Amino acid sequence: MDIKLLVKITSRAWALDIMAQMHRGVPGRQAALIAASGAGRTAFGVSLAHLMELGLVARNPGHGHPLRPEFVLTELGVAAAAMADAVVSAAEDSEVSLLRKSWTVPVLALAAQPQRFSGLKARLGAITDRALSTSLQTLEAQDWVTREIDLSERVPFPTYQAVNAGERINQVIGLAA
Known part of the structure; x- marks a missing residue:
C-alpha cells in the first residue's frame, strides 16, 4: 500500500475500524458494523461512503436476503482491510481512539x-x-x-x-x- 492511499483511508475517523471489523468477519450489514465499531450513525455513513469512493468497499449485488451482507470488500479492499485489522490490533484498547485522528x-x-x-x-x-x-x-x-x-x-x-x-x-x- 502506498502512502497516498493510506492518507486517503485514514482521512475519515472510522474507516480503519470499519475495514478491520469487516476483515474480522463481522457481517457487512450497517447495524452489525455500527455496533462492532462503536461509531455513530452519521460518522459511520460518512466513513462508509468514503471507503466506497476509494473502491475498497462496494454494495453487495446479491443483497436482498436477511443473511447476505449489504456491503463487501473489493479486491483492493481485502488487502487494505487486513492491514487495517493489523493496525487496530497493534494498539492497546485504550489507545485505539488515537488511530482515528487523521494523520x-x-x-x-x-x-x-x-x-x-x-x-x-x-x-x-x-x-x-x-x-x-x-x-x-x-x-x-x-x-x-x-x-x-x-x-x-x-x-x-x-x-x-x-x-x-x-x-x-x-x-x-x-x-x-
Whole structure:
C-alpha cells in the first residue's frame, strides 16, 4: 500500500475500524458494523461512503436476503482491510481512539527511521505544518514517537522515530522507506 492511499483511508475517523471489523468477519450489514465499531450513525455513513469512493468497499449485488451482507470488500479492499485489522490490533484498547485522528497512521508509517520534520512533510504531501506538528506532539505525549536532537550538523535539528506501539504499527504497515 502506498502512502497516498493510506492518507486517503485514514482521512475519515472510522474507516480503519470499519475495514478491520469487516476483515474480522463481522457481517457487512450497517447495524452489525455500527455496533462492532462503536461509531455513530452519521460518522459511520460518512466513513462508509468514503471507503466506497476509494473502491475498497462496494454494495453487495446479491443483497436482498436477511443473511447476505449489504456491503463487501473489493479486491483492493481485502488487502487494505487486513492491514487495517493489523493496525487496530497493534494498539492497546485504550489507545485505539488515537488511530482515528487523521494523520496518526500516515505519520507512524513513515517514521521507521529517524525523520526530519521537513522530510515527513514532503512525503505526506497535503499536510500543513500545524497538523504535522500537532500530530507529532500527540504521538510523542502518547510515547509512540520519540524526538531527538541531532547535533551532527552545524545547525541542530530534531528527528522523529516511531517507538513502542508506534513502531509495531509502523512494522504492520510496512511501507518502503
